[in-house]
Amino acid sequence: MRRLAGALGAALLALLAGGVSASPAAAGVDGIAVTVDRTRVDTVVGGRFVLRTRLSNDGDRATGPLMAHLNVASLTSDVYVDPEDWSTQRSQWVDSLAPGEDQQLTWQLQAVNQGSFDAYVVLLPTEGPDPGTPLTVSRSVYLGVAGRQTLSASGALPVVVVVPALLGLLVVLRTRARRRRLTTT
């Protein structure tokens, strides 16, 4: 299931990329463009970063209400991605954009898996489906997430073992002292 989701995501990207021009902005019908402030993020597991997208209405009429949706897809088949773990706010709503108006959206993410990923934002109309209209999607942002081990189990082992051992010893000694007093006649 995970592989299928990954494969579909990659296919969708390829499909959309085929219709995209070489400029950083990806434009679809209605003249709405979605741009991202960067093309690549290198971080480590647990690292937090921000993506900023700008929606621009390059057309000549106002849009209806829109929803911008963030997705993260793994570029390798052995890593399962739950986008909800990466960002708690995956959807943002825009009421409408007047001709020539633009709006910035900020996305807070945290890299929770190690590997190679792509993040992108897709724009979805909220007022009724329009079967002929392709979706507007930003270009993808490559996420390279390196592994990280700041703490080794062996490094923490002394504390993990010694502290409860000392307290346990204290409990045993106190219990024995009480029992000795209670049982000696």
Next chain:
Amino acid sequence: MSGVSGGPTEVDRVSQDRALPDERATPAWRVVAGQECRDLWWGVRGPLLLLGLAMLLSVITYLAGSNQALNFLEQRETVNLTLQVAVAVGVLLTLAVSADALSGERERGTMEVLLTTPVSRRDLVLGKLVAAMSLWFAAYVVAVPYLWALARGVRVLLLALLLGLLVGTVLAVGLAGLGLLVSAGSTSNKVSVSSSLFLLLALFAPTQLPSGLPQGWFGDLLDRVNPVSAGLHYVSLVLVDGRPWAADLTYLSAPVVVAVLSVGASVLTAPRLVRLVPGRDR
């Protein structure tokens, strides 16, 4: 002191000869606190509670170190998680002990003789609050080596220790006062302790919602009004997000207000709280 007819009488002389000195070698609240602490720590109860906390912190520390289940947490967040667990369990233990303070005396039948001593009701309450707080400070001391182990290499240890001490102490004071107030009004120890634990659960529950607190003004209000979630949120803001100490001090309003009100109410209304039977007029 004069008798019925005025002027010192045989009664006065005898009673004054025998009355113990008014000047105390030690203030009464310290005597009460000292004995309560001795009962707690020289017995098994206190060390046993700390052992439970240490085992919990050991599990968290080991999982963080072995990168299982907590692998996505950045080191600051690991330290933050451990600190929050230590604070949460520490104030829970404080609450449990203070919830036993008055209802426990009643249930064990030891309240009446205490009421016949010249120790003021306020001193009794104060002494018991101090003894309950010893649980928090002991829990904090137990947490220190774990925080040291987790904070190596990221230079947040001192910050974590100071934050934990500040926020944890304020929370512990507030919950100790609340536990004592509950204990004063409870007819039995079971009622008192379970009511106090329910109170703590109610305070913690909103922070454990799957998606966090609701967005918007209501969620923000809930977060700030609840002293436990507000205090822990402040810790996260400073420790994890790196915000300055003074930037979000408003999050500490609720913990401070609860601490002042609960302890203030306990001490000021002590003569009404410390009774043989709760709620029964003297």
Next chain:
Amino acid sequence: MPAPMLEVTQLTKAYGQYQALADLSFTAAAGEIVGFVGPNGAGKTTTIRILATVLEPTSGEFRVAGIPRKLPDEIRRRIGVLPESAGYPAGRTGQEYLRYFGRLFGLGREAADRRARSLLAEFGLQDRAGWPISTYSRGMRQRLGIARAVVNDPVVVLLDEPTLGLDPAGQRQVLAMVRGLAEDRGATVLLSTHALPVVEEICSSVVVLDRGRVVSAGRVAEVSRQDGSHRSSRLRVPAELVDRARAALEAVAGPHLEIVADRSGVLTVEVLAPPQDRPGGQTDVGSTVLRAVLDAGIPVLSFDVDGGRLSDAFLSITTRSGR
């Protein structure tokens, strides 16, 4: 005449409509042991708690060692209390327990330690000083409780059922200690108890409570003689003098007494009428009978009274009060 150590005037305690105490008044002098008796629910424990400043009365006044009730802290410094249902912290030792209360009464650490050791020795607990109270028998706990009640060398000691649950030997021990409080320490003791033989044995005066009211009070002998509870006296004289003894008794006896003698020297004097029907309202039949025989120069080998005990008077008094 020295002022009383304990002075209670019109003490009343009401819980809503229920009157636990009504107009209770009595006094007790220094060194006196006052018995406080009554059926269950009579108000004995309520009285003890009011005098101990644990409860406030609805109205009335009391003074302990001259100190009025509006100064409860001062009263507490001067009293010792053993409540009926006193509990003890199981994990503490006897030494720790007494030391703690010594410190609560204002003694320094060392002074409290010394006081605790001395009291443990006085009350026969020195061998168990370092033992947890959970290991103490009931009798030992009562002794510990009395020791705690005198840790501040009080002038008035309030004891609520100190012999409850004790075996006869334990009761004797405790009663001896209570007697010691009055005789050796000069304390005034208010002893609340159901055990009327205890009151007869060690109390000089008694207050009988029933449904919150005093129904009788006074010296134990006076209260015991009330209501003509004396039923019969039996005395034994040398067999050869039985006729002379009978004649001596008949000389003082009236129609309210019946005298039966047998040849072995035993004479039984039955009381046939209550005091109000006897000549002069005579109550002390026993001493009348004994005096008559002794005045006749007849040696009395043994003398026994059936009835005329406090328990008999108690039942009669409380029955008459409507219980």
